[in-house]
Amino acid sequence: MTETPARKPRPRRTFSAFGDVRKMPSEYEIMTHAQNWTLRENRTSAFEQNPSSAPNLWFLTYRDNSPLQAQDWDAYRDPDSLTYRAYVNLQSEAEAKVAGVLETHAEAGSDAQLPAGSVALLGHLFTPTRYLCHGFQQVEAYIGYMAPSSYITNAAAFCTADFLRRVTNVAYRTRELQVAWPDSGIGSAERSLWETHDGWQPARKAVEYALVSYDWGEAFTALNLVLAPTLDDVLLTQLGQVAKGNGDDLSWLLTSLLAADSRRRDRWSRQLAELTIAQRPDNRAVLDKWIGRWSQLADDAAHGLGQLLASLTEGAVRADDVAAHARAARERHLASLLDPASDETTAATG
Amino acid sequence: MALLKREEWQGFVRDVDWSYSYVDDSAVFPEWHCGTGKVPREAWSAWEEDYKVSYPEYVATQREKEASAYAVKSALQRSTTFDHLDEGWKSATKMHFGGVALVEYAAVLAELKMARFGLNGAWRNMATFGQLDELRHAQITTFFGHEFIGKDAQYDWTQKAFHTNDWVLISLRNLFDGMMIAPNVVDLAIELPLTFETGFTNLQFVALASDALESGDVNFANMISSIQTDEARHSQQGGPTLEILVEHDPVRAQWVIDKAFWGSARAFAALTGPAMDYYTPLEHRKQSYREFMEEWIIDQFVHTIEEYGLKKPWYWDEFMRGLDIWHHGLQMGLWYWRPTLWWRPKAGVSKDERAWLAEKYPNWEKVFGDKWDVLIDNVNANNLEATLPETLPWLCSTCHLPACNATQSRDGTWRVRDWSLQYDGRTYHFCTNGCRQIFWKDRDNVNHQTLIDRFLAGQIQPMDVGGILGYMGLTPDVMGDDPDYEAWTKDYVGRPVEGISLAAQS
Ligand SMILES: [Fe+2]
Numbered sequence: 128m129t130e131t132p133a134r135k136p137r138p139r140r141t142f143s144a145f146g147d148v149r150k151m152p153s154e155y156e157i158m159t160h161a162q163n164w165t166l167r168e169n170r171t172s173a174f175e176q177n178p179s180s181a182p183n184l185w186f187l188t189y190r191d192n193s194p195l196q197a198q199d200w201d202a203y204r205d206p207d208s209l210t211y212r213a214y215v216n217l218q219s220e221a222e223a224k225v226a227g228v229l230e231t232h233a234e235a236g237s238d239a240q241l242p243a244g245s246v247a248l249l250g251h252l253f254t255p256t257r258y259l260c261h262g263f264q265q266v267e268a269y270i271g272y273m274a275p276s277s278y279i280t281n282a283a284a285f286c287t288a289d290f291l292r293r294v295t296n297v298a299y300r301t302r303e304l305q306v307a308w309p310d311s312g313i314g315s316a317e318r319s320l321w322e323t324h325d326g327w328q329p330a331r332k333a334v335e336y337a338l339v340s341y342d343w344g345e346a347f348t349a350l351n352l353v354l355a356p357t358l359d360d361v362l363l364t365q366l367g368q369v370a371k372g373n374g375d376d377l378s379w380l381l382t383s384l385l386a387a388d389s390r391r392r393d394r395w396s397r398q399l400a401e402l403t404i405a406q407r408p409d410n411r412a413v414l415d416k417w418i419g420r421w422s423q424l425a426d427d428a429a430h431g432l433g434q435l436l437a438s439l440t441e442g443a444v445r446a447d448d449v450a451a452h453a454r455a456a457r458e459r460h461l462a463s464l465l466d467p468a469s470d471e472t473t474a475a476t477g
Numbered sequence: 478m479a480l481l482k483r484e485e486w487q488g489f490v491r492d493v494d495w496s497y498s499y500v501d502d503s504a505v506f507p508e509w510h511c512g513t514g515k516v517p518r519e520a521w522s523a524w525e526e527d528y529k530v531s532y533p534e535y536v537a538t539q540r541e542k543e544a545s546a547y548a549v550k551s552a553l554q555r556s557t558t559f560d561h562l563d564e565g566w567k568s569a570t571k572m573h574f575g576g577v578a579l580v581e582y583a584a585v586l587a588e589l590k591m592a593r594f595g596l597n598g599a600w601r602n603m604a605t606f607g608q609l610d611e612l613r614h615a616q617i618t619t620f621f622g623h624e625f626i627g628k629d630a631q632y633d634w635t636q637k638a639f640h641t642n643d644w645v646l647i648s649l650r651n652l653f654d655g656m657m658i659a660p661n662v663v664d665l666a667i668e669l670p671l672t673f674e675t676g677f678t679n680l681q682f683v684a685l686a687s688d689a690l691e692s693g694d695v696n697f698a699n700m701i702s703s704i705q706t707d708e709a710r711h712s713q714q715g716g717p718t719l720e721i722l723v724e725h726d727p728v729r730a731q732w733v734i735d736k737a738f739w740g741s742a743r744a745f746a747a748l749t750g751p752a753m754d755y756y757t758p759l760e761h762r763k764q765s766y767r768e769f770m771e772e773w774i775i776d777q778f779v780h781t782i783e784e785y786g787l788k789k790p791w792y793w794d795e796f797m798r799g800l801d802i803w804h805h806g807l808q809m810g811l812w813y814w815r816p817t818l819w820w821r822p823k824a825g826v827s828k829d830e831r832a833w834l835a836e837k838y839p840n841w842e843k844v845f846g847d848k849w850d851v852l853i854d855n856v857n858a859n860n861l862e863a864t865l866p867e868t869l870p871w872l873c874s875t876c877h878l879p880a881c882n883a884t885q886s887r888d889g890t891w892r893v894r895d896w897s898l899q900y901d902g903r904t905y906h907f908c909t910n911g912c913r914q915i916f917w918k919d920r921d922n923v924n925h926q927t928l929i930d931r932f933l934a935g936q937i938q939p940m941d942v943g944g945i946l947g948y949m950g951l952t953p954d955v956m957g958d959d960p961d962y963e964a965w966t967k968d969y970v971g972r973p974v975e976g977i978s979l980a981a982q983s
């Protein structure tokens with residue numbers, strides 16, 4: 128063997144964790160790459176404590192040994208490349224828009240002019256969503272806590288905050304509507320509607336089940352691939368359309384603005400699902416099983432809300448149509464994901 | 478007509494708990510994640526933060542903060558400040574970047590855990606802001622550290638440090654895993670926001686910021702003071718949690734806070750102590766580590782625990798005595814095992830520096846002076862070999878730091894004492910009585926192999942210094958060395974070598 132003369136290594140330009148990269152990593156990558164030390168290589172356990180401590184066993188079971196496996200989770204990139212700085216810029220602008228809409232409508236006294244039917248609709252299908260969205264917020268926080276890469280944790284972390292944003296907007300509107308319609312039950316009836324009204328029970332059942340789905344991959348599938356895309360279609364898209372039809376522009380605008388967060392969540396979640404399949408085709412069967420199980424719960428939830436919507440619009444919409452519309456929205460989100468024929472294309476782009 | 482005031486509607490954001498009926502409450506809030514213990518589940522409904530914040534306020538304020546933090550950074554980008562910084566100060570920043578960036582990320586995970594398992598909706602919401610805050614800290618620290626890699630490879634450890642098995646990092650992971658990512662949320666809220674964030678981070682962030690300014694490192698000062706402004710918000714998760722725990726289980730509250738304070742104090746003695754009393758150039762030191770501890774930590778800590786009806790920790794006297802000892806012993810250990818560091822540790826014992834140390838710590842010469850004299854004489858005799866390690870230090874089975882604390886015997890002499898105990902057919906060694914007691918109380922959880930245990934078990938191969946450095950992830954371009962031997966030994970050139978120094982040389 129001929130010896131190559133020892134060359135002085137070029138000075139580093141970036142973290143050695145990126146390997147020998149030709150291209151300089153982006154600011155997003157520098158700030159996001161391999162931040163979670165419980166995922167370090169050659170570890171005997173996630174935590175630097177007794178390997179059989181309860182936290183170590185939990186992470187072993189629900190993260191490291193999840194049925195959803197990939198060779199390299201750190202290959203994942205959020206398609207929006209969100210950093211903290213980008214997130215607060217994005218959302219402070221988004222919230223400024225919301226504030227503008229709220230202010231304009233408050234000045235116009237829109238709430239006082241709402242027909243009773245619209246008030247009832249909002250009080251049954253909009254203001255109670257703070258419970259549902261808070262449950263989603265908790266599940267998303269869990270996904271972030273347990274995710275097998277900081278690239279995934281960060282996306283879930285911003286998404287957790289998005290749910291808080293939504294709860295906050297719902298809370299604000301709850302108060303405004305309560306002031307305008309003190310006898311409507313808005314601001315006081317939500318919890319009992321959420322806990323006991325027939326229309327809400329399948330949704331509550333779904334989120335309660337999601338809260339106790341501790342495998343991180345199943346939690347991600349349940350919420351980000353199935354429940355949220357399905358129920359957002361009912362609670363943002365379809366409710367917004369009905370509101371618009373009723374002349375309730377404020378609710379229509381607000382739900383449309385909030386839907387931007389859902390679309391961003393759909394983008395990164397879809398990308399992550401694709402990556403798992405591209406890296407390991409066996410994940411298709413894993414996702415398929417979970418998607419099947421959670422779709423049933425999601426469809427029931429959408430149907431329950433559909434019945435509520437039907438009863439509040441005096442039959443202008445049908446529960447079956449609401450559920451079908453929601454299912455179609457989810458199926459678009461998941462389109463061809465589990466399709467065996469898509470193997471090569473996903474692998475090529477993944 | 479303007480927007481409604483936050484107070485008018487925020488009650489709804491906070492009121493998001495409901496009664497489960499499809500699953501059990503104990504399945505949603507498993508005991509070992511939530512740790513309600515003796516506190517009745519419904520008692521948590523009284524949890525209330527003092528200072529409220531809403532989402533739109535949050536993103537607006539934080540956007541401004543980010544804009545100004547990065548504006549300062551880019552304004553300084555082309556300045557040559559960095560090249561003129563003292564090596565000792567640079568070492569303090571390298572230690573900070575490597576020792577802190579990923580701890581901020583551990584705090585992201587901790588906050589996410591509370592955002593999921595916190596026992597009250599308002600708590601979970603506050604933790605949702607908390608995880609965003611910590612994400613900010615992790616990202617800004619990582620990014621600022623990254624900037625210097627081209628100038629100095631040791632800054633690579635900003636990201637790398639916590640992925641290695643370096644002894645410093647094993648110790649820190651052990652501490653922060655135990656008090657941030659892994660514990661139940663009740664303990665977590667008392668350990669992280671209350672004990673650590675309202676106390677110790679002040680020391681690292683406020684005190685170090687002033688040293689940074691003195692040292693001319695405006696960029697660093699800007700970064701850490703901007704980070705510190707977020708703490709007031711999310712650190713308030715500790716108070717309401719402690720209040721409820723104290724009411725129902727004061728014994729546990731006392732233990733959790735005592736354990737977290739002790740662990741934090743050990744880690745700060747290892748890192749912040751040397752940075753303040755040895756690395757920061759003498760003319761830029763504002764106060765000694767001990768003075769900082771007294772002003773920023775001890776008064777406030779004692780005040781806080783008394784406010785909640787708790788007592789000073791059982792180890793208080795040992796801790797207070799340690800303020801004159803721990804970090805000096807650790808400084809010597811860090812310097813001696815300098816190839817295992819990702820910074821260039823300054824010895825900091827020139828005549829002037831020693832005079833300062835002796836003034837701040839009256840026993841310093843008696844306990845440490847003669848040991849440094851041996852090192853000084855070896856350097857001056859061109860016998861650097863004798864100042865380099867051939868073996869590993871004995872590491873404490875609780876804090877994983879070198880067991881090198883001298884204590885004074887009744888006859889007045891100072892010696893390093895071995896604190897040990899038998900458990901499960903094995904002898905465990907500790908740096909202090911406090912560490913030994915904590916191990917015993919928490920033995921099932923903290924029982925974990927130290928680097929020495931791993932070495933003796935043959936997990937580190939080959940079993941020599943090279944093998945150990947490899948196991949620790951050290952590469953030749955990063956391994957620490959003294960930045961300037963002459964700086965601290967030239968005062969002593971030509972003096973007669975005697976006593977212990979002579980013995981060590983022969
Ligand atoms: Fe922080």
Ligand SMILES: [Fe+2]
Nearest residue numbers: 584611674708
């Ligand atoms: Fe913090």
Ligand SMILES: [Zn+2]
Nearest residue numbers: 873876908912
């Ligand atoms: Zn110890």
